[in-house]
Amino acid sequence: MTKRSFRLSDSKPDAQRDVDDEVAFHLEMRTRELIAQGMTPDEARRAAAATFGDVQAIRSDLTRQRASRNEERARRDWWHDVRMDVKYALRSLRANPAFAATAIATLALGIGATLAVFTVVNGVLVRPLPYHDPSHLAMVWIAAPSEDGGTSELPLTSGFYSDLARSTGRTGQMAAFRGWSYSLSEAGSTEPEPVEGARVSPALFDVLGVRPFIGQGFDESAAVPGGPRVAVISHALWQRRFGADRSIVGRRVTLSGEPFTVVGVMPPGFSFPRGAELPAPFRFALRTDVWTPLVFDSTAIVDYGTMNLSAVHRRRQGVSPEDAERVMSRVMSDFLAENAPNLEWTYRLVPLTEQAGRTVRRGLLILMGSVLFLLVIACANVTSLLVARTTNRRRELAVRAALGAGRPRIARQLVTENVVLAVCGGALGIALSYWGAKVMLALVPGSLPRADDVGIDGRVLAVAALVALAAGAVFGIATAYSVRWTRLSAELHSGGARSTGDRRRRFGRQLLVTAEVALSLMLLIGASLLARSFVRLQQVQPGFDPSNVLTVEAGLPIPGQFNPARDGPGWATTLNQAAATLNSIPGVVASGAVSSLPLGGAWEGGGLRITGREPDPPGQGPRAQYNVVSGDYFRAAGITVVAGRAFDSRDDVSGAGSIIVNREFVRKYLANVPEPVGHTVTPTFTFTRDKLHTIVGIVDDVKQESLEGEPATQVYVPQSQMPYPGLTFVVRTEGDPLGALPAVKRELRAVDPRITVSGVRTMQDVVDDSLSRQRFSLTLIAVFAVSALLLAVVGLYGVIVLIVGQRSREIGVRLALGARPIDVVRMVVLEGSRLGIAGVLVGVIGAFALTRVLDALLFDVSATDTLTFAAAAVIVLVVAVVATLGPARRASRVDPTVTLRSA
DSSP: GGGGGSSSOSSSOOHHHHHHHHHHHHHHHHHHHHHHHHHHHHHHHHHHHHHHHOOOHHHHHHHHHHHHHHHHHHHHHHHHHEEEEEHHHHHHHOOHHHHHHHHHHHHHHHHHHHHHHHHHHHHHHHHSSSSSSSSGGEEEEEEEOTTTTTTEEEEHHHHHHHHHHHHHHTEEEEEEEEEEEEEEEEOOSSOOOOEEEEEEEETTHHHHTTOOSOOOOGGGGSSTTTTEEEEEOOOHHHHHHHHOGGGTOOOOOEEEEEEEEEEEEOTOOOOOGGGGGGGGGOOSSOOOOEEOOOOOOOTTGOOOOOOOEEEEEETTTTHHHHHHHHHHHHHHHHHHHHHHTOOOEEEHHHHHHHHHTTHHHHHHHHHHHHHHHHHHHHHHHHHHHHHHHHHTTHHHHHHHHTTOOOOOHHHHHHHHHHHHHHHHHHHHHHHHHOOOHHHHHHHTTTSTTTTGGSOOOOOHHHHHHHHHHHHHHHHHHHHHHHHHHHHHHHTTTTTTOOOOOHHHHHHHHHHHHHHHHHHHHHHHHHHHHHHHHHHHHSSOOOOSTTTTTEEEEOOOOOOOOOHHHHHHHHHHHHHHEEEEEHHSSSSSEEEEEEETOOOOOOOOEEEEEHHHHHHHOOOOOOOEEEEEESSHHHHHHHHEEEEOOOOOOOOOOGOOOEEEEEEHHHHHHOOSOOOOOTEEEEHHHHHGGTTOEEEEEEEEEOOSOOTTTOOOEEEEEEESOOOSSSSEEEEESSGGGGGGGHHHHHHHHHHHHTTTEEEEHHHHHHHHHHHHHHHHHHHHHHHHHHHHHHHHHHHHHHHHEEEEHHHHHHHHHHEEEEEEEHHHHHHHHHHHHHHHHHHHHHHHHHHHHHHGGGGGOSSSOOOOOOOOHHHHHHHHHHHHHHHHHHHHHHHOOOHHHHHHHHO
């Protein structure tokens, strides 16, 4: 047995020291043996060293081996201690189910809500777009000065796009696209299926860096007039309609009455363009299922007036966005210098990631900040619970210290227990976040960009793990800090007497509760501001009556190229007849149709020349949104004709030029005209270009894009003068509008079996959908605010209960000396009220600083509205006082004799 076996080692292993001791011991033993055999001490030491060999090499080798064993032993000991700590933590939670359930549920609520919002933020704003190297992709818009002094982003014309495609090859590659609706049928099918599609230049799939799942994309021959009629379909349509049959490639299908050959199927999830990611006026569908080639004929490439194209650009490696934008703008300036020198137009590149999330970025970031407040409140609540629980365990901790556990060992045990608690709360929070994200998406059906990209992925799980571990560490540090290490030994001699707690710990708990009240008040103020804004929005008059109105999108097939001059008379005859036929349905009060439904967000616009007004420079004259209408649309939609008349049979006469304008048009452009009805204007847009039109009526302003927007100048044109192949029918009924749907479908098909029917909604649904984003923000922040207030109340209640328990001896003495129960109630309520008032003061100050970020989400309400701040503060104060009444009443019933005896 070695000397090391009998020596007390230091607490920290030292391999070098231990090896030196071992080698010295063996040399000493061998030297003694040789001396006993008759050698002198010097000879014995030399002989012992010679017998032992290279001592330095042996020491180095043994040191490495000993260090390795020590490290392995330390790892085993560490894992053993961790396992023991985890097992003890789980046993402790099982032994205190009420505490465990409360703490885990509170933490799961905070983490689950945070992860649910982060899941949406991650999918919409953070996760890379599902295209190759999306950082090099950007949308291309024309940037033009707007009337409010800002800049408008306008779509491209086919002429501008053709110029760019020819001139910017060295900066990258471009592709153009526009939305298009089709009716899909096959041989033997009886009813065509409406499908949403897009006409795209052949380079689109290459620009996005996405290859078809099966088959191929388009080649340049498909974009030539008279080229092959080919189509690419989405993976979802392939599975739904064709049963994922791989023989679909090469098969013929009928799109809007024309035969097309399917040449490819796109990969799962690909549906570019997706409507919610692009400006609403361009009418892109929520998901695209069919792509066909975009063909430019000889007239299209010189058309600089019809702005109906969107374009996406991929920068080459080494080309900066500024360089690409500068090259494009030079092409624009060269064109304008020759054709319209007064126009201040240029090109703007908007990164595709920014384009997809720009409309919801601010709202989502505000929601993320709000839910972080809720997480902080939940963590503060759990911290208070844990500190109180640790206080009650002081005898247990004192026993551990007496048995030899040092402060680091006890602190590690506390941290481990709280990490286990946080992990349990985090695991439950992940489950809640999965459900919560689905609920959030359901609140904004179809209007949230990149909704298909929202889901729990590795980034979300990493955030969950980080939050859980960070919360556990903070809880552990807080509980370890709350332990009075210098007084642990005194606990064994106190006989279990209740401690009153020191001022530092009491102040810490009160500070946590004050912060909870302040944060909950800030959330409540934010929710109240959004609620008032939402109520104001609902009170806005949209310019039409949505009650008892059914809307149905109906369209006719477009054979070949879009050619209104050729097909327009047929469209007008069919759809006008359909509008008249729907009037004959029993229970229908009036029916009509419109090209862009109010509050749908979509609109088209163009310029006009007003008779008697000085000509404006090109591109700077009067402009207006225009709508094509059919039948008795204004009566069906409940739009008031304030002067003149609505359209009738007189406007269907060949050569007639009639329009109806709204009040805003008259106010802005005809304020000096004594009789606006009968005045003439010359539209310069689309197919009514340069034809004199007479104003036959004036109608109320109608909210076209949103309820919060200012009225726009609007012009209505009859279908017979500006034919559209697809309109939304508006049917006003005497009773439930959905009850008339079967008859409406039947009559539309009777007029023309080729008519496709889709997008069935009531007009009230249209109004509700227009408010979906405001309702989304309001609902979530309101839920967060109520949850935060409840957590703050629970935290305040717990602190007051703890204070009452710690002051039970004092309360007993007061009652024994003659204090009345009402005096005790008053004392406890005042204690809670002080905390509530402190929290309200801090919360009001914080709300004044932070609610300004809500300005963009508010309508007709100030972000610092005094009434809202005062009402929210009063609510929080009342709730805080109510939370103290229970502990106060229990404190007033303390038996002084029992309390004094137990003390």
